[in-house]
Amino acid sequence: MKTLQQCLEELATERPLQPDEYLDPKTGLPRCKRCHSPRRIRKSLFGRERLLPIACKCQQNGDSSGKKNTKKQEK
Ligand SMILES: [Zn+2]
Numbered sequence: 134m135k136t137l138q139q140c141l142e143e144l145a146t147e148r149p150l151q152p153d154e155y156l157d158p159k160t161g162l163p164r165c166k167r168c169h170s171p172r173r174i175r176k177s178l179f180g181r182e183r184l185l186p187i188a189c190k191c192q193q194n195g196d197s198s199g200k201k202n203t204k205k206q207e208k
Pocket of ligand 1: 170
C-alpha cells in the first residue's frame with residue numbers, strides 16, 4: 134500500500150517537456166505554448182522542493198488536446 138508521500142513522489146517525478154510546453158527562462162518551469170500558463174509549480178514537500186504538475190488554462194478548459202473533442206464530454 135502506498136503512502137501519501139509515495140504518491141506525491143510519483144506525481145512530482147520529473148517528466149520530459151511535452152511538445153506543447155516550453156521552459157520559462159525566468160523560473161525554469163514549463164509553460165504551455167498556447168496559453169502561456171505554468172504547467173508546473175514549485176512546492177516544498179517533506180522538506181524538499183518539488184515540481185508539481187498543474188493544469189494550464191487550456192487544460193482547465195478541457196482543451197488540452199489542441200483539437201476539438203467530440204461534444205460528449207461535459208465536465
Ligand atoms: Zn495551455
